[in-house]
Amino acid sequence: MNLNELIDLERGPRMALIQWLQRRYLLADPLNCAQCNQGMELTTRSQDHVDGFLWRCSGCRKRRSPRANSFFQEFSKLPLSTLIKVIFYFTLDDPQKRIAQALNLNQSVVSAICRRLQDVCSVDVQNRPFTPFGGPGAVVKCDESKFNHKPKYNRGRRARQASWVFGIVSTQYTPSRGYFQVVERRDAGTLLPLIQRCILPGTEVHTDDWAAYRRVNTLPNVAAHRVVVHARHFVDPRTGVHTQEVESSWSSLKLGQKRRKGLRKEDLQVYLDERMWWQWRGGGPDVIMRNFIAILQLQFPVDTPVP
Secondary structure, three states, X not given: OOHHHHHHHHHOOHHHHHHHHHHOOOOOOOOEEOOOOEEOEEEEOOOOOOXXXXXXXXXXXXXXXXXXXXXXXXXXXXXXXXXXXXXXXXXXXXXXXXXXXXXOOOHHHHHHHHHHHHHXXXXXXXXXXXXXXXXXXXXXXXXXXXXXXXXXXXXXOOOOOOOEEEEEEEOOOOOOEEEEEEEOOOOHHHHHHHHHHHEEOOEEEEEOOOHHHOOHHHOOOXXXXXXXXOOOOOOOOOOOXXXXXXXXXXXXXXXXXHHOOOOOHHHHHHHHHHHHHHHHHHOOOOOHHHHHHHHHHHHOOOOOOEO
């Protein structure tokens, strides 16, 4: 799936776009009436309307939008072709400002759509968890990092409370993949249960010398615990132990935070869930749109009968 295909759909008949979405189970085909227990008929309406079609029940005569039950229902004033292109650019990780400029949309509208797309990623990560990972012979790296937005030139308001994120990164993949969780505290009572939950038995764990990690080797799923003391060196010259993979992850995650000009604390976990979805479920540029459509199908079952 590429941008030229979407442009051709936008320029073609609106019915062709609706059928394209129906074949991908993003729109109902047909929409079912719960009252009459039968399929509704897709009929034309004023061509000035954003969709140009509506569902009509031959029994009770009720009418419903072609978008009923779908992700697109929430953004009823935008053409379907525009929403599909926003999804396409979102899966390419394009900045929201660039998406707004490319599609001639208000940036606040693009922000609202992308926020809902992030929610879709977050729900998928929760419903189909990729943890635990690791196992015999596997190594994971653990660390914590502060995600507060820094005022430029020390001007502007600072965050009242620090936002800390705990990360566990698997080195089995290139680039590395990880699990990232907002935490209120960085003590052993918070971090050790997260490590135990996220790794398979037989996993080797590498950390820095933060006090909360001292009892990592007592966890049932940990085969070995190795430490690098960052006050002395970033890579231990004797053992070669380091946490560079997780440090690289922090860099990448904070770059995304900077592109968004900071994140509210209540939005931080959703952002992390989105990035985790990219790492574990996104795939390459040639398949990510298809993979994202697959989770829209799961979360918006368009064949649900409408009252």
